[in-house]
Amino acid sequence: MLGVIRQKFAGAKGVGRLRPVASAMRHYSSGTKEMTVRDALNSALDEEMAADPNVFVMGEEVGEYQGAYKITKGLLDKYGPERVVDTPITEAGFAGIGVGSAYHGLKPVIEFMTFNFSMQAIDHIINSAAKSNYMSAGQINVPIVFRGPNGPAAGVGAQHSQCYGAWYGSVPGLKVLVPYSSEDARGLLKAAIRDPDPVVFLENELLYGESFPVSAEALDSSFCLPIGKAKIEREGKDITITAFSKMVGYALKAAEILEKDGISAEIINLRSIRPLDRATINASVRKTNRLVTVEEGFPQHGIGAEICASVVEDSFGYLDAPVERIAGADVPTPYAANLERMAFPQIEDIVRAAKRVCYRSVPLAATA
Amino acid sequence: MGRQDGCSRGKGGSMHFYKKDAGFYGGHGIVGAQVPLGCGLAFAQKYKKEESVTFAMYGDGAANQGQLFEALNMAALWDLPAILVCENNHYGMGTAEWRAAKSPSYYKRGDYVPGLKVDGMDAFAVKQACKFAKEHALKNGPILKTVVESYAGKYISSFKALTNGGDPAILEMDTYRYHGHSMSDPGSTYRTRDEISGVRQERDPIERIRKLILAHDIATEKELKDIEKQARKEVDEAIAKAKESPMPDESELFTNVYRKGYGVESFGADRKELRSQTGKNSDLTLLITQSLKQSPTHLIGHAVLYGANNMLAFYWSLIEDWSDNS
Numbered sequence: 144m145l146g147v148i149r150q151k152f153a154g155a156k157g158v159g160r161l162r163p164v165a166s167a168m169r170h171y172s173s174g175t176k177e178m179t180v181r182d183a184l185n186s187a188l189d190e191e192m193a194a195d196p197n198v199f200v201m202g203e204e205v206g207e208y209q210g211a212y213k214i215t216k217g218l219l220d221k222y223g224p225e226r227v228v229d230t231p232i233t234e235a236g237f238a239g240i241g242v243g244s245a246y247h248g249l250k251p252v253i254e255f256m257t258f259n260f261s262m263q264a265i266d267h268i269i270n271s272a273a274k275s276n277y278m279s280a281g282q283i284n285v286p287i288v289f290r291g292p293n294g295p296a297a298g299v300g301a302q303h304s305q306c307y308g309a310w311y312g313s314v315p316g317l318k319v320l321v322p323y324s325s326e327d328a329r330g331l332l333k334a335a336i337r338d339p340d341p342v343v344f345l346e347n348e349l350l351y352g353e354s355f356p357v358s359a360e361a362l363d364s365s366f367c368l369p370i371g372k373a374k375i376e377r378e379g380k381d382i383t384i385t386a387f388s389k390m391v392g393y394a395l396k397a398a399e400i401l402e403k404d405g406i407s408a409e410i411i412n413l414r415s416i417r418p419l420d421r422a423t424i425n426a427s428v429r430k431t432n433r434l435v436t437v438e439e440g441f442p443q444h445g446i447g448a449e450i451c452a453s454v455v456e457d458s459f460g461y462l463d464a465p466v467e468r469i470a471g472a473d474v475p476t477p478y479a480a481n482l483e484r485m486a487f488p489q490i491e492d493i494v495r496a497a498k499r500v501c502y503r504s505v506p507l508a509a510t511a
Numbered sequence: 512m513g514r515q516d517g518c519s520r521g522k523g524g525s526m527h528f529y530k531k532d533a534g535f536y537g538g539h540g541i542v543g544a545q546v547p548l549g550c551g552l553a554f555a556q557k558y559k560k561e562e563s564v565t566f567a568m569y570g571d572g573a574a575n576q577g578q579l580f581e582a583l584n585m586a587a588l589w590d591l592p593a594i595l596v597c598e599n600n601h602y603g604m605g606t607a608e609w610r611a612a613k614s615p616s617y618y619k620r621g622d623y624v625p626g627l628k629v630d631g632m633d634a635f636a637v638k639q640a641c642k643f644a645k646e647h648a649l650k651n652g653p654i655l656k657t658v659v660e661s662y663a664g665k666y667i668s669s670f671k672a673l674t675n676g677g678d679p680a681i682l683e684m685d686t687y688r689y690h691g692h693s694m695s696d697p698g699s700t701y702r703t704r705d706e707i708s709g710v711r712q713e714r715d716p717i718e719r720i721r722k723l724i725l726a727h728d729i730a731t732e733k734e735l736k737d738i739e740k741q742a743r744k745e746v747d748e749a750i751a752k753a754k755e756s757p758m759p760d761e762s763e764l765f766t767n768v769y770r771k772g773y774g775v776e777s778f779g780a781d782r783k784e785l786r787s788q789t790g791k792n793s794d795l796t797l798l799i800t801q802s803l804k805q806s807p808t809h810l811i812g813h814a815v816l817y818g819a820n821n822m823l824a825f826y827w828s829l830i831e832d833w834s835d836n837s
Contacts, residue, residue, distance in 0.1 A: 236581025243551015280520035339770035
């Protein structure tokens with residue numbers, strides 16, 4: 144089962160192996176209720192560009208190449224090179240130019256080919272974008288979106304495979320969004336573009352090709368999700384599991400397995416890392432009295448650590464078991480497939496931790 | 512000075528003055544980062560078809576930053592109305608230019624972007640060069656500018672010939688800093704006192720204009736003294752007035768982190784005691800007020816001090832607030 148899941152995600156990887164991208168419009172007209180995350184992002188960009196002439200897209204390969212991951216497909220033809228700007232491979236430069244243009248009232252959507260490359264530009268994200276409104280006492284706000292794939296990809300090694308959620312999540316002045324489904328992708332990206340503050344929008348390469356059911360409401364061009372609100376993806380009463388991005392899918396699968404063992408898991412899709420929806424998390428923990436956090440990022444100072452701290456601070460008396468964290472291994476991402484698999488959370492890790500927290504743990508030897 | 516009435520209302524600091532309505536986008540505390548930001552302003556000016564330009568100022572220290580070349584490349588590719596002005600005072604903090612730059616001819620650093628060297632100690636040369644650069648940038652794109660020689664005019668004419676095709680450019684302004692780089696720099700360990708006094712005597716920009724005025728009988732010695740006195744008085748009064756301004760209200764700690772107050776919570780050093788009131792929802796205010804009555808805490812402006820017992824209610828009210836406003 145797990146091997147199959149791995150293959151499924153690995154199959155979605157890589158620019159060269161993308162299936163042809165159907166335009167969002169085709170989904171509308173055919174009335175299909177399924178949409179890939181890629182089309183959800185593409186249609187959200189398209190609609191926001193159509194709605195506001197100050198919105199423009201800038202980054203490497205966003206135009207003529209149609210996007211390294213085809214998220215910006217078709218936008219150049221529709222909006223022209225002034226609004227779909229291909230840049231040289233100079234992240235610090237174009238991130239800074241994007242922020243400067245936002246100082247002057249434009250609404251840039253800056254694409255990083257992956258968030259690994261945002262490290263070249265992190266000074267502009269933090270020092271130029273996140274702090275300007277504060278330092279200028281509200282004179283200069285920065286309505287910018289930094290978006291692109293984040294988190295572990297498959298088979299690309301340490302420098303191309305890591306999660307930046309905790310990095311950006313720690314910075315006041317930034318908002319950090321982490322979509323999981325197509326509805327998340329549409330609603331959150333549209334919210335990010337409309338927001339007057341800088342937003343770091345962390346997508347997941349391995350989810351781009353995944354299809355999700357989408358409601359008619361979510362397909363409407365006015366659709367928008369609130370920033371800072373988590374979504375309870377599945378209600379449960381025995382244990383709370385928090386996750387974001389790709390890990391939401393893993394957590395949901397873990398919940399199915401746990402259900403067979405009589406454990407009812409509540410799955411919280413964080414959707415937003417900053418602001419973090421502490422209210423929803425704490426309310427859920429006060430109901431289930433148990434918590435496992437799941438993320439692909441490094442464990443130290445991670446999202447799980449922050450959630451754990453919040454629950455200990457606010458709901459300590461409600462906890463029936465120690466909180467457990469499932470996170471990426473504390474190592475640079477290895478290349479070999481077997482090691483790579485070990486370095487990131489798998490469904491069985493979530494199931495095992497949940498059982499431990501529910502005191503249904505089997506002896507260690509049996510799980511090894 | 513960190514006072515409430517300052518242009519950054521005590522939030523920015525000496526490196527962060529802004530006056531956006533006058534087109535001044537501030538100092539920037541990160542050496543070199545201001546150049547891409549300036550090119551971004553120029554990008555927006557072009558995008559909005561505003562027919563205006565951006566002057567992006569940087570020093571000879573920042574001239575070696577990689578991102579300057581990244582931004583310059585894009586400014587040139589896209590013909591942005593950006594004028595890159597290198598204020599060359601010959602020391603990046605305490606490092607002399609010859610110890611930091613293999614080629615200290617910063618106006619030539621643009622390669623494909625024409626540069627102009629201007630005497631930064633000659634106000635007329637600077638004015639001429641900036642006027643020319645603005646016209647050029649509007650017509651052709653960015654400019655690199657370095658200010659040096661005494662008469663900019665002759666350079667401008669050769670420069671015109673050079674850029675006749677319609678390319679961006681750089682200005683280098685040759686100037687000097689009499690004092691240290693900052694409060695903690697006496698400015699004397701990396702250069703001689705003779706060098707400083709020599710520049711003062713021979714190239715001082717104010718002295719130069721004073722001599723010109725006197726030579727052309729535009730004003731008398733006494734009139735100039737009076738102007739100087741008046742300027743001193745003006746500055747002294749401004750400083751006195753600034754010192755009278757109170758420190759920012761404590762509630763300002765949490766304001767301006769985000770554009771809209773709602774939707775985002777902020778914490779003080781002790782999060783159980785100090786956190787922001789981020790909502791506009793009246794229910795939220797009520798909840799907090801109740802919790803204030805229950806615990807030995809007090810309210811400071813928009814920042815709220817209160818005990819830990821009503822956290823969940825606080826969170827819930829935040830959620831309601833977010834949904835109301837979304």
